[in-house]
Amino acid sequence: MITVTINNQKVEIENGATILDAANKADIHIPTLCYMNLHGTENKIGTCRVCVVEVEGRKNLVPACCTESLDGMVVHTNSLRVIKARRTVVELLLSDHPNECLTCARNQNCELQALAAEMGIRKIKYQGVQSKYEKDTSSYSIIRDPNKCILCHHCETMCNNIQTVGVYSAVNRGFDTVVSTAFDMPMMETSCTFCGQCVSVCPTGALTLVSHTDEVWEALDNKDKVVMVQTAPAVRVALGDEFGLESGARVTGKMAAALRRMGFDKVYDTDFAADLTIMEEAAELISRVKNGGPLPLITSCCPAWVKFIEHQFPYLLHLPSTCKSPHEMLGPIAKTYLAEKMGIDPDKIVVVSIMPCLAKKYEANRPEHGYKEGHPYVDYVLSTRELAEMIREAGIDFKNLPDEDFDSVMGESTGASVIFGASGGVMEAALRTAAEWISGEKLQSVEFNDVRGMDGIKEAKVKIGDLELNIAVTNGLGSARKILEKIEAGEANYQAIEVMACPGGCVGGGGQPYGNNKLPILEKRAAGLYAEDRDKPIRLSHENKEIKQLYAEFLGEPNSHKAHELLHTTYTKRTKE
Secondary structure (H helix, E strand, O other): OEEEEEOOEEEEEOOOOEHHHHHHHOOOOOOOOOOEEEOOEEEOOOOOOOOEEEEOOOOOOEEOOOOEOOOOOEEEOOOHHHHHHHHHHHHHHHHOOOOOHHHOOOOOOOHHHHHHHHOOOOOOOOOOOOOOOOOEOOOOOEEEOHHHOOOOOHHHHHHHHHOOOOOOEEEOOHHHOEEEOHHHOOHHHOOOOOOOHHHHHOOOOOEEEOOOHHHHHHHHHOOOOEEEEEEOHHHHHOHHHHHOOOOOOOOHHHHHHHHHHHOOOEEEEHHHHHHHHHHHHHHHHHHHHHOOOOOOEEOOOOHHHHHHHHHHOHHHOOOEOOEOOHHHHHHHHHHHHHHHHHOOOHHHEEEEEEEOOOHHHHHHOOHHHEEEOOEEOOOEEEEHHHHHHHHHHOOOOHHHOOOOOOOOOOOOOOHHHHHHHOOOHHHHHHHHHHHHHHHOOOOOOOOOHHHOOOOOEEEEEEEEOOEEEEEEEEEOHHHHHHHHHHHHOOOOOOOEEEEEOOOOOHHHOOOOOOOOOOHHHHHHHHHHHHHHHHHOOOOOHHHOHHHHHHHHHHHOOOOOHHHHHHHEOOOOOOOOO
């Protein structure tokens, strides 16, 4: 341990810690922009210089985020020299930043805007040439506006170091420096997975989501359309953050009530489709294990993960389950089975998915997820953030809404389905059903705790009757890469693997509320899902009565011809570029 003095306050800190670490330990605020500490990875490159401090005995100001604390060091974080320097840095950033705050998607939720307000900056002091770049709107998920980039490199660190996708890099030098794609390629032509993690860490409006709120309002106003909405498990434990509720608070009933007040004709639960996914995926797993492969079966619920393996490991595309993701299962069932029951032309049905994820927007537009050209099974995908925006726009007092249930026939769900939103949940749900189907016996305990938790890679051995399964669960694409490299090298012996692209699973999705992707918050959200699982009267997917009804009346049995036609998909080999 060493001792440093910050603003006349002595602080004991571990040797090797930075000045910023010491200040944080003493609850002394030092503003930052480029610094990021997320999911075990630090971005402490000192490029923005917003965190500069004065160290006695040194001629120049130093960046607190990447300057090591030394024993006996005396630091001043709020001297006049420091305050003037920070102010100048922010004023220079603003001089090359579009003056579009009122119309920016990050208005009132922008770190640069907040810093300018904190420092009392009310005018653009430095005038001159501004950077001019084309906005990239090529993808279905992410909008890239380099004019608002402040060179914090958060997106680079997230994409390259945590997710290992490698789409972003700083190019050019001096005033012409910008973070971009290789050869400034449109996002749609890159190997981007559209996981949205870069959007979640961008401090300004340089990276934002593609919004579909206007289109959904138009659909709700169209009297010739029947607008159905479905909500993913992870949304119900994150939406409350947008309305001042505690992180991880379960707002399932309030969410259903809000959606009805917004004008949706039918309010369904993607959890129903998660139970349907387990019926198909568990049957597929059992078939592969009994018939010699191909193994390991890898889950396919996450579209960002699917695009990752299509680009990075295309020769392993025989391993992912052929099951569609849950919301892409509910879409086909809504426009076939439900349309028949309700006597509605499928073309008049509009399916809206509320997801924690930006890759779902891309997924809904994949050609294999439509029933004919120009007619997708899922018409629009909204993120958790977009839903919160629409609720506020509609003037709904969310916190005081009464709890309401989902509609039938696609509203009943089990505890197995709700845990899909947390890392390990899909695997646990599949194991609950597979264990009973293989053994023919009732489970004494339905909880498989070894696959739970926020670790990037979890491994477990699961004994089912005479069968022992080697299981792996990963979250974050960097962790997935490690597992796939083990398979590639012949060092792995797994029968089943769960992969989620976002750290923590869907609870940490790129469409969740801004600034809430830190580990303690993700753990609270996961705890909320497991609590809802425990409160469910039915906790096994194959015991869902509405699922049984669907198979009896329409699908026949899991992995039937009709099930494959509607609920299974194919994958595409893609290049790494």
